[in-house]
Amino acid sequence: MSEEKSAVPAWEQRFRAARVSLPDWAEDAPDRALYVSNATGTYEVYAWDRATGTHRRVTDRPNGTTDAELSPDGAWVWWFDDHDGDEFGVWRRQPFAGGPDEEAVPGLAPSYSAGLALGRDGTVVVGRSTDEHGTTLHLRRPGAAEPVEIYRHEEYGGVGDLSHDATLLAIDHTEHGDAMHSAIRVVRITADAVETVAELDEVTGRDEPRGVACLGFAPVEGDTRLLVAHQRTGRWEPMIWDVATGAETALPLRDEQGRELPGDVSAQWRPGAAELLVEHEYEARSELFTYTLADGRLTRLETPRGTVGGATARPDGTVEYLWSSAAEPSAVRSTAGAVVLRAPGPVPPASVPVEDVWVDGPGGRVHALVQRPRTAGPGPYPTVFEIHGGPTHHDSDAFAAGPAAWLDHGFAVVRVNYRGSTGYGQAWTDALHERVGLIELEDIAAVREWAVSSGLADPRRLVLTGGSWGGYLTLLGLGVQPDSWSLGVAAVPVADYHAAYADEMEALKSLDRTLFGGTPEEVPERFTASSPLTYVERVRVPVYISAGVNDPRCPIRQIDNYVERLEQLGKPHEVYRYDAGHGSLVVEERIKQLRLEIDFVRRHLGVPGGSTGGAG
Template sequence: MSEEKSAVPAWEQRFRAARVSLPDWADDAPDRALYVSNATGTYEVYAWDRAAGTHRQVTDRPNGTTDAELSPDGDWVWWFDDHDGDEFGVWRRQPFAGGPDEEAVPGLAPSYSAGLALGRDGTVVVGRSTDEDGTTLHLRRPGAAEAVEIYRHEEYGGIGDLSYDGSLLAIDHTEHGDAMHSAIRIVRLSDGTTVAELDEVTGRAEPRGVACLGFAPVDGDTRLLVAHQRTGRWEPVIWDVATGAETALPLRDEQGRELPGDVSAQWRPGAEALLVEHEYEARSELFSYSLADGRLTRLDTPRGTVGGATARPDGTVEYLWSSAAEPSAVRSTAGTVVLRAPGAVPPGSVPVEDVWVDGPGGRVHALVQRPAGAGEGPVPTVFEIHGGPTHHDSDAFAAGPAAWLDHGFAVVRVNYRGSTGYGQAWTDALRERVGLIELEDIAAVREWAVASGLADPRRLVLTGGSWGGYLTLLGLGVQPEHWTLGVAAVPVADYPTAYADEMEALKSLDRTLFGGTPEEVPERFTASSPLTYVEQVRAPVYISAGVNDPRCPIKQIENYVERLQQLGKPHEVYRYDAGHGSLVVDERIKQLRLEIDFVRRHLDGEGLAEDGGPA
């Protein structure tokens, strides 16, 4: 290793090391694939000709690009062009082999994306979302000059899938007004008529969501793979949209036991088998399921997290895998690493420990990492709270937590009520006292961390991004005695104002969470807004915000900062020219360096490692 390389601390090497996403290949040209990589220092889209072994950068924009899709014939790369990370834009396309970009569907004004479907015959369906129009879907037939509108509704929805022969469209929608539980409508594209509807929300005391997982990849096949919550967790079922018949999938392991946790699936080529992903207690594994005999076969994957998988025509399965200790790579069930980014592999990190804590709503699962060489404790501890909110932390590699560990902090991540992966009741509890219920679970884990001797109660940092940033600001005001410092990235800070300015998809979610708009249920928004409790904040707080953020808009953050200033509360603010986070590696490093510097200054650096070196 060169002197220049060795001078870069391990935490920064992890961010700078190139990484790749799981490649997505063309249905009718499996040797043509797309993936996203940060190899240039900015996350951009790459085309990979697997037969020739060549890689080509497709997009090159100052703030990066991640949303892209390959046409079924592999001839075109479609990518979404927004403005500086604001997520508001249009689809463009470029020949797979390279060439100038062109507007993919002329005549459609910029919008938020609500999905894209590309048919094998050239049919295109574009989903759009705007504040003025709600959700609209637009169909362009091969040879047509313009797209025509085929669906419109004020509530949020999106494209589920296009049938293999291009005749049927599945729409995931929330016309019933519950954005947490979708329904599915099947539309015949030839005349716009509804073929079938699967709605397990309307008129039900206990709503159950359904979600489109994809049509069978066979011409004329009307079977749709669907995820449902009928058993209180996500499971797949096959629904024939033409006949209404359903085929249950009794997924059991080698010992005949049902798989606990959430289960998803996708069709394998030929539609005679399924690739099954099982997610349970922050880890995941893969199986193959034969439709002919109902046999479930476990695929050999290491313990950790599968960040996506795809079944290839040759019978192999490729998957993106990592653990908290080991960086990600695209692997194959053939026993090889299919795709690894160029350059050095980033340094590993510390394995996670599983901790279960009794909380007010049931057992709370937390992932705990202790800094190397820290001894028994207590040590300064960072509670890093995940966003989403319908998401969860897992045993997967993450450069952010690893950086805190390098600086001598323990890291605790809590899968609070509202998180996915622990059953529908756990996720749906999010609607009970929004924000406040999550903080109860975080407080229970905090109590364990202090009582167990892990965490130093004088040096406890609450941090997170997006919904995690929201819970950070809310926690500093609702639980001021619990936290020494707060670090909030792209947070909700003033909920009523956030609702007024955010993108329509999030307005729909907020109406579901709160049971109405700020005008209809003002007391609920007020009770869950960090701005309500700002007078009670004791800890110094650091806030970072993207000035083009459509999810946690800048105005509501400025309202919170202005109130901190009026009250004389210690705080620092960093604003950057991007949206809901950044796709530029240097910018991510800068943000984390500022956060670490803020924490070190306010904790006086006592017992902390210097720039990721040994303490």
């Protein structure tokens, strides 16, 4: 390592080091693949010709690009073109080998994306979401100049999948008004009509709603089997549904000792449709299996302990997967034993492994992931509670540059999989109804009490921070639990829930109606009780807020409302606004944001600079 390189702090090296996503390959041209990388300093889409080893950048935009898909024959790269991160745009396409971009489906106005399906015969289905029309799906048949609308509903939905022969389309929808539990409708596409052939709805008319979601049609000509995720057992599991006959085939997944797999289970078809690739998530980690349909045999695929951030089964029988742990950076690996794809340049410095902690909370045992700084003695430490977004998401044993940066500066890091998180069963995920935000804070408070009483955390130097839903919980926590925290650092948060609902994208309005049991007009007291603005007078510590001015998820006006009230009350605060959406895809911008956050925390807590080297 050169002197110039070694002078760069390890935390900045982790952000600047190039990384890649799991490559997605064309079904009929498996040597043609797409992935996303930050190799140029901005996250963009890349085409990879595996036969020649050629890599080519497809997109080049100031604020980056991440949404892209290959046509089944590998001839075209489709990518979603929004404006400066506002997620509102149109699909464009470019030849795989390079060439000018063109509007992929002329005649469709800009919208939020609600999915895309590309058929082998040229059939295209585009999902769109707008505030005016809700969800609409548009079909363009081979040779047609203009798309036609085939579906419309005010509630959120989207494109599921096209069958292998492009005659059947699966639609994920929430027409019943429950955005947390979707249903599936399958329609047949003919020359002159679109007709419904099957419905799978586990919500309508049920006391305990269960969600179902499309995982994909069998990749075989004429096969009418659809792989479906369901919650009939109180957790996500796969099953096979023949949409032509209505037959449902349960998949009794058992490990080597004959035990059911705990946690959530997903699956995808392997080429030929005789086997499934199964991904199992449990207690913040994941593993892979192959399931043979003929004999129901589940075979474990050897992966290191950590998190699989996506996997794909190749035609040659191997499985490629994106893997990392909290201590080790990510790479695309193969069950053949090799690293398939690693970004150019140096590997990011390693970080600190996580410890698993279970704490008794008011709604059950709460799982937290804890990391201790290696160079700061036995503790107690200044501690960052970094709260994940979603809320239907979870923190995992995966490599993350943000927590690693706090560790380098001498902080312990605690991440809490509060009620609402995924991976712990449906009841845990669904627990947020009506008392939104307040429930999560109860779980965070239980872990905070453990962190202080165990000697891990210094109660005088506790930082509550997070982005998106985590930013929302940060601002809410500073007002609801004013004596518990020393500082708050909120990125792209919900700050004024009434104004947020009015301005946010339609898909999130649908989620909020489900979480709160209605609109702000219908249940104003619930929105008020869960809004950080309601408790801003009680905030006692300095607050740092960062926000994207083009954010459609946590819009800027409602953040400005909160900041204006802080100013009126004379509360100490700092605000950073940047020209992007719900976060930034530009590496230097991400570094700038975290540098500002670290500087804010160190100034207010009096914490000296931490290690600038690796984890050791």
